[in-house]
Amino acid sequence: MNYQKPKGTNDLLPGEIEKWQFVEETARLLFADYRFSEIRTPAFEYYEVIARSVGDTTDIVSKEMYDFYDKGQRHITLRPEGTAPIVRSYVENKLYGPEYPKPYKLFYIEPMFRYERPQAGRLRQFHQIGVEVFGTENPALDVEIMAMAMDFFAQLGIQHVKLVINSLGDKESRANYRKALIDYLEPLEDQLSYDSKRRLHENPLRVLDSKEKEDQAIVASAPKILDYLNEVSLTHFNQVKKYLEALEIPYEIDHTMVRGLDYYNHTIFEIMAASPGFHGAQSTVCAGGRYDNLVEELGGPATPAFGFGMGIERLLLTLDAENIELPTMDVLDAYVVSLSDATDLESLKLVQAIRGAGYSANRDFLGRKAKAQFKSAAKEKAQLVLTMGETELAEEKVNVKEMSSGHEVTVPLEEIYENFDDVFATMLAFKKGE
Structure with a gap:
């Protein structure tokens, strides 16, 4: 008999759990200042909810989901990320109705599940803090949510972080860029990694996100998506930059950043930790962006939306790397x-x-x-x-x-x-x- 925890999971014991509680309570207090309300969704969803939202060709759906058929032969998956379940709940419970505030602001603190190789900051059961906002396409909202995320790290005392942004544009801009990228990559297909060859026609933007050296050398000279933004998309992105500068929030633009999920459009961002104790490497500790079509795809009315997620395990590694001791209420x-x-x-x-x-x-x-x-x-x-x-x-x-x-x-x-x-x-x- 194997009476041990499953690989890729952790027991959160007294002495360690207090750090989690402090981080979670800091999030709750800050999000309340921004008028967010907490939501909790089931730990498992119908497979179609995730596959339709995240995308059949993404690594999450094709490689990482814990999916199975239950005793009623229903195709079920453990929740691999936070946005799709909350959009499903938003539509199913008609939270877009006139009796609800606009924009509608939600946050969650919940476990997620993905089958992948366990390593530091990446587990098969991991935990995320995230927010989702529904009902406005105003670029000021994009910036407010990014500012809130940066404020969260500041409240925890984390100093070595930077904000990285990009735009995926609207459907028209993305379609034009997709064609240009395929035209560029097809003559180089033999030089791409195995995964990038597979992604080339399924989801070519994911090639830009590859960590393989052979792919990165090719991507360095690839067309830039910012050059393919139409007037609407470019105006939105310029407004985002203008508002960030008005709030004096430093940022960098990374034209190769695409995020791994199909539902994103317009603004996407990552917050990178570059703590000296983090082995000199940068790591994404928070990421998100705008997804204006997902509510409609899951059966709701056309509703613009924006959100982010951050892994608690990776956040605690960042705190350790910066030698930050969290106060604990153990007196x-x-x-x-x-x-x-x-x-x-x-x-x-x-x-x-x-x-x-x-x-x-x-x-x-x-x-x-x-x-x-x-x-x-x-x-x-x-x-x-x-x-x-x-x-x-x-x-x-x-x-x-x-x-x-x-x-x-x-x-x-x-x-x-x-x-x-x-x-x-x-x-x-x-x-x-x-």
């Missing part, structure tokens, strides 16, 4: 030390009363000596230790110690039960350095 407000079996009941009541007042509290359940209990209190970083012995019980009092300063007082039990707020504030006034 215990109060620890109750019980000195005998006779005080066990009162100790239980004390702990529950402190929790009822809105504070964190813990106690010993192993019948250990006072010294061992104080060690546990110190290990849990308790701010106060309340000691209950038989003498204190008889006198209806409890000894309270502020651990940082060592200051101790004896307090009537009635004060703990009726006004722990004042007791806590008074004792913390004795903390060292305050």
Whole structure:
């Protein structure tokens, strides 16, 4: 029997999960400032939802999806990315109705699943933070969402990032460019990698995204998509650049960046981490763009949209590379030390009363000596230790110690039960350095 976690997955254990919680809460607070609401979709979808949205020829659909037929012979896939399920939900629940705000702003924090070779920052079950906005084609929205992503990294203290943008244009611009690219690549087909030969006629723009050296040498001289933008597309892209400059957000243009999904059009972007501790390499930690046709393709009304996704695992690697220590809320407000079996009941009541007042509290359940209990209190970083012995019980009092300063007082039990707020504030006034 194999009682181990599946390859490409991780257990998130205490001591590590606190970092995840901090990152997620930072996202929730920031997104609330931008008036986003959270959405959660099923972990699996009908295969057609993903294949239709992402594209049959993409690596996600052709190589990486966990798809299967369930007991009812329905073709199901585990969710490989966030946008398609949310668009499906947007259409199915008619979130475009007049009773909903425009634009309609959503965010998600959910696990995704792809079958690929596990490596640092790339797992078979991974986790994404992402946003999707529906209902406006205004280029100012593109810039606002990119600015929000950059703001998120700034709030986490990540400094070594850069914004890279490109435009895929509208359908007309993309069709014209696709033809020009095929015309350029076909005479060089024998020199392309195996995957790029396959993509040449299925999805030629993906050749631009190849990491193979032989492909990169060819791509370096390929036609540039920005030269094929029609007036509408060029105006949109110029507005994006103008607004980024107005917000003083530095950016670079990469004409070979296409993103790996078929639904993108107009603005696409990546945020690259280039932390010194990241082996000197750049890595994409956030990516997204505009997708104005996907809602309609999944049966909804014509609805422009924009979004991004970022992998939490890769984000945590970036934080480690920049030696950023995230604050964790692991301080215990109060620890109750019980000195005998006779005080066990009162100790239980004390702990529950402190929790009822809105504070964190813990106690010993192993019948250990006072010294061992104080060690546990110190290990849990308790701010106060309340000691209950038989003498204190008889006198209806409890000894309270502020651990940082060592200051101790004896307090009537009635004060703990009726006004722990004042007791806590008074004792913390004795903390060292305050």
